[in-house]
Amino acid sequence: MTASLSSVSVVFGREFRAYFATPLAAIFLVVFLALAGAMTFFVSGFFARGSADMAAFFTWMPWLFLVLLPAIGMRLWAEERRSGTIELLMTMPVAPWTIVLGKFLAGWAFTGVALALTTPLWITVNWLGSPDNGVIAAGYLGTFLMAGAFLAIAACISTLTKNQVIAFISAAIVTFLLVTAGLELVLGAIRGWAPYWMTEAVAALSVLEHFQRITQGLIEAPTLIFFGSLIVLALMINTFLVDLKKAQ
Amino acid sequence: MTTLVEARGLKKRFGDMTAVDDVSLSVARGEVVGFLGPNGAGKSTTMKMITGFLEPDTGTAEVGGHDVWRDPTSAKAKLGYLPEGAPAYGDMPVADFLSFVGKMRGLRKAELNNRLAEMADRVRLTEVWSRPIEALSKGYRRRVGIAQALIHDPDVLILDEPTDGLDPNQKHEMRNLIREIAPNKSIIVSTHILEEVEAVCSRAVIIAAGRVVADATPRDLVGSKDDGRAIQIRIGSPEEASVIEKIKPLADGAELEVMERMNGSTRVLLRYNDKPEDTRAIETRLKSADLPVEEVGIYRPRLEDVFRDVTTRIH
Ligand SMILES: Nc1ncnc2c1ncn2[C@@H]1O[C@H](COP(=O)(O)OP(=O)(O)OP(=O)(O)O)[C@@H](O)[C@H]1O
Ligand SMILES: [Mg+2]
Numbered sequence: 001m002t003a004s005l006s007s008v009s010v011v012f013g014r015e016f017r018a019y020f021a022t023p024l025a026a027i028f029l030v031v032f033l034a035l036a037g038a039m040t041f042f043v044s045g046f047f048a049r050g051s052a053d054m055a056a057f058f059t060w061m062p063w064l065f066l067v068l069l070p071a072i073g074m075r076l077w078a079e080e081r082r083s084g085t086i087e088l089l090m091t092m093p094v095a096p097w098t099i100v101l102g103k104f105l106a107g108w109a110f111t112g113v114a115l116a117l118t119t120p121l122w123i124t125v126n127w128l129g130s131p132d133n134g135v136i137a138a139g140y141l142g143t144f145l146m147a148g149a150f151l152a153i154a155a156c157i158s159t160l161t162k163n164q165v166i167a168f169i170s171a172a173i174v175t176f177l178l179v180t181a182g183l184e185l186v187l188g189a190i191r192g193w194a195p196y197w198m199t200e201a202v203a204a205l206s207v208l209e210h211f212q213r214i215t216q217g218l219i220e221a222p223t224l225i226f227f228g229s230l231i232v233l234a235l236m237i238n239t240f241l242v243d244l245k246k247a248q
Numbered sequence: 249m250t251t252l253v254e255a256r257g258l259k260k261r262f263g264d265m266t267a268v269d270d271v272s273l274s275v276a277r278g279e280v281v282g283f284l285g286p287n288g289a290g291k292s293t294t295m296k297m298i299t300g301f302l303e304p305d306t307g308t309a310e311v312g313g314h315d316v317w318r319d320p321t322s323a324k325a326k327l328g329y330l331p332e333g334a335p336a337y338g339d340m341p342v343a344d345f346l347s348f349v350g351k352m353r354g355l356r357k358a359e360l361n362n363r364l365a366e367m368a369d370r371v372r373l374t375e376v377w378s379r380p381i382e383a384l385s386k387g388y389r390r391r392v393g394i395a396q397a398l399i400h401d402p403d404v405l406i407l408d409e410p411t412d413g414l415d416p417n418q419k420h421e422m423r424n425l426i427r428e429i430a431p432n433k434s435i436i437v438s439t440h441i442l443e444e445v446e447a448v449c450s451r452a453v454i455i456a457a458g459r460v461v462a463d464a465t466p467r468d469l470v471g472s473k474d475d476g477r478a479i480q481i482r483i484g485s486p487e488e489a490s491v492i493e494k495i496k497p498l499a500d501g502a503e504l505e506v507m508e509r510m511n512g513s514t515r516v517l518l519r520y521n522d523k524p525e526d527t528r529a530i531e532t533r534l535k536s537a538d539l540p541v542e543e544v545g546i547y548r549p550r551l552e553d554v555f556r557d558v559t560t561r562i563h
Binding site: 003006007010011013014017018021022083084085087088090091092093094095246247 | 301321324332333337340348351353354396
């Protein structure tokens, strides 16, 4: 057990630092902050709304994240396979799941850094009025959980290719489908031909539905279970796929 | 002697192609096995199965007494591995990379620092210690790969072409290093450099098309082909066909074989079923036929000849 914990933390340390080894991390953070700011202030009209909350900010997160998290997750395994370092990694005396988890947590922590950099907005909202800080905290929690789910999916997909660009595009497509699954537009299109249970199943996969509830301040078990199980499932598939694809 | 590596009946297919076909190999403590074979013979694939990276279709491998598939963590803990091409994280400085591998291999702070210092010194990495690996020359990168395999002082060392890309001095150092650490380890080294095998290996295992075709000490391998019944002739002419035509009638009862052509001369082998003719008699005869004879002597095979022989003939 302690050996597993230590290998998770060693992998975590290496991966987390790897994000900052190139200027890419800084570029990424700047792009994220710029996009989040632009959406909040210009598209949603943060000031014009005249209400002291961060709804204008959170609304955009699923759409931003479906591009940004595939970008964070794409190199996790594709690059190991391309450079052959996966051969070193998988001949270390540790359980493969600890490597999968360490890599995932590093990407998630990096997302955490990005989110932490948006807290000036939270402070601004408090300065302008008196928002319900509980709701905002729930919003951050939801955003972070959603990021985890997207990242786990992106990491999982990056095991399937040696090409980071392909990993990025595939992960973006899958997360896009996951976000839009709950939209009436999509459900309406399925309802015409699919059986009832299938429509329900697709609707249940909807990230938006859960995300919207949590950003309204509703921290409910189904939502936590939804994001939690998405993460766990994706990481389990990730572990399986690494083993399957490592030597190809 | 303790056997530290025991592979039995390893088989691996890729699609319709059988890359490794029933390879068994056992290596005792103190042995350095040179793993030889032409390109695509299955050396790397065999090594990947022994290190637990690739699962064999059939067969088993044990490292330090632990089955690589049933108890992978214990088996892998005994093992240092340099994969083909010496992969490493290019963005990491040498020190950070080695420290990462050391921690993954369970080394604690004080021990890790000792080992890092020892690697810097023994594998001669001090000069490049804080440079990112992607900025290193090929030879240094290979050395980082070796240091990585040695960081935890493993019982078993599996090195896939460790001297590829090293300059002659570095090759020499690498051989010395292997010789130094050899007495209490089991080492398998794949290489295409046969003199290396003669210099450091206590045993040579040659594989061709996925099968072991020879397994003996380099001396015995050479000895097995050395029956004293062949004569080697060097002729100062690169025209193989005409040389053969001219020698044929002068060497009664011998089978002719062109060994190689280099630097404008041709090496021809006369194989006899019995005791060969006197070399001086042959030399005189060739000279009187106006052939530019450079050397005539009893043929003493080199490892290279044995290698070519066992990997190109179908047995
Ligand atoms: N992942 C793979 N998928 C398909 N075929 C493979 C794979 N890995 C190896 N092979 C094939 O298996 C055979 C053995 O390859 P291997 O790399 O073991 O040879 P080798 O003896 O190490 O050769 P070299 O001296 O060139 O390094 C080759 O024909 C190779 O093309
Ligand atoms: Mg090879």
